[in-house]
Amino acid sequence: MCRFAVNRYIIPACSYCNSIIRINHNRYSNNLIWFLTNQKPIISIYNAAMRANLTIGFASDQAGAIGMPINSMIFGPNATRNVPRATAISQQFIHNKLHQMLIEEYIKMQFTQIRNATVKINYAGKKILIDPWLAEKGAVPGFGGTINDHIRNPTAELPMPVSEIVDVDAVILTHDHPDHWDDAAKNAIPKDIPFFVQHEKDAQAVTSAGFSNVRVLNKINDYEGITLIKTPGQHGRPKVLEDMKELLGDVSGIVFKHPHEKTFYIAGDTVWCQAVEDSLKKYHPDIVVLNSCDAKVTGDESIIMGKQDIYEVYKAAPEATIIASHMEAVNHATLSRKELREFLSEKEMMQRVLVPEDGESYTF
Numbered sequence: 001m002c003r004f005a006v007n008r009y010i011i012p013a014c015s016y017c018n019s020i021i022r023i024n025h026n027r028y029s030n031n032l033i034w035f036l037t038n039q040k041p042i043i044s045i046y047n048a049a050m051r052a053n054l055t056i057g058f059a060s061d062q063a064g065a066i067g068m069p070i071n072s073m074i075f076g077p078n079a080t081r082n083v084p085r086a087t088a089i090s091q092q093f094i095h096n097k098l099h100q101m102l103i104e105e106y107i108k109m110q111f112t113q114i115r116n117a118t119v120k121i122n123y124a125g126k127k128i129l130i131d132p133w134l135a136e137k138g139a140v141p142g143f144g145g146t147i148n149d150h151i152r153n154p155t156a157e158l159p160m161p162v163s164e165i166v167d168v169d170a171v172i173l174t175h176d177h178p179d180h181w182d183d184a185a186k187n188a189i190p191k192d193i194p195f196f197v198q199h200e201k202d203a204q205a206v207t208s209a210g211f212s213n214v215r216v217l218n219k220i221n222d223y224e225g226i227t228l229i230k231t232p233g234q235h236g237r238p239k240v241l242e243d244m245k246e247l248l249g250d251v252s253g254i255v256f257k258h259p260h261e262k263t264f265y266i267a268g269d270t271v272w273c274q275a276v277e278d279s280l281k282k283y284h285p286d287i288v289v290l291n292s293c294d295a296k297v298t299g300d301e302s303i304i305m306g307k308q309d310i311y312e313v314y315k316a317a318p319e320a321t322i323i324a325s326h327m328e329a330v331n332h333a334t335l336s337r338k339e340l341r342e343f344l345s346e347k348e349m350m351q352r353v354l355v356p357e358d359g360e361s362y363t364f
């Protein structure tokens with residue numbers, strides 16, 4: 001433990017810094033910042049600060065512990081006198097500079113495929129869970145009247161404990177379907193969590209499950225500095241959509257934007273359609289998540305994306321990384337990861353299309 005007590009320093013009101021590291025303005029000096037933190041992040045902050053030619057103070061025990069060169073270290077409250085490079089720049093300047101570097105060093109978005117459409121993202125310092133379907137494998141019957149409805153759902157286990165999955169700051173439900181939101185999720189998620197839904201009807205469903213902080217998404221929303229944009233989708237090709245309008249219902253996707261993060265788009269349960277094309281054109285997402293198991297009710301009309309839909313998105317978003325989600329977890333899926341990978345390999349799309357296993361994470 002550092003020998004400087006935390007309460008001797010001012011901790012700036014900065015959600016990034018507080019969530020990652022405590023930046024403390026040394027009360028003996030206008031031009032030093034003391035970091036009180038564990039050893040690992042210090043190394044990259046140190047490197048970043050050196051690149052920017054900033055002088056940084058470290059608590060001596062921590063600096064020593066990570067083996068920094070002795071002539072770069074500044075010890076204790078007398079540091080000002082020992083620092084040749086200390087300049088008269090303001091605390092605010094240093095803070096702003098380091099704040100920016102911290103973001104570059106630390107705030108990289110992370111995507112975790114959990115199972116089916118259930119994914120978790122760390123975005124601008126917030127952990128957000130999307131479409132939590134948390135039942136155990138085989139807990140419920142297959143969706144009656146769909147392909148392979150003799151197979152029980154979910155068809156795969158969760159890859160991690162429920163407690164880990166629900167350790168988040170907010171939840172988003174793209175639409176209230178039983179493979180996106182269930183009793184297990186209702187029981188496991190804290191009832192006061194910010195919970196975003198597409199419209200009033202879904203808000204009522206979530207509220208009636210006991211949730212007290214349900215927020216209906218507008219077109220554009222702010223959540224703790226993150227811009228959430230609700231996007232439309234089409235839960236099936238025209239004929240099946242017409243035949244089963246009531247059952248398939250309304251769906252939404254979400255675009256996440258933040259000045260320090262890549263733009264991230266979850267298309268939701270939709271096939272390739274004008275709405276998806278428009279969202280790609282309008283928001284230029286760097287990362288696009290597509291629900292890709294080519295689920296079918298009966299007959300041959302898909303209700304979510306399959307190989308060809310992914311190919312269309314691939315062509316329409318030539319810079320984007322695509323993630324195939326909603327794979328191998330429901331009875332009516334008709335596209336496996338293996339078959340999708342073979343298709344991607346044939347078309348030489350592997351570079352930009354990722355097919356995560358359940359439990360797999362990516363950092364962008």
Ligand SMILES: [Zn+2]
Pocket residue numbers: 117177179180269326
């Ligand atoms: Zn679904």
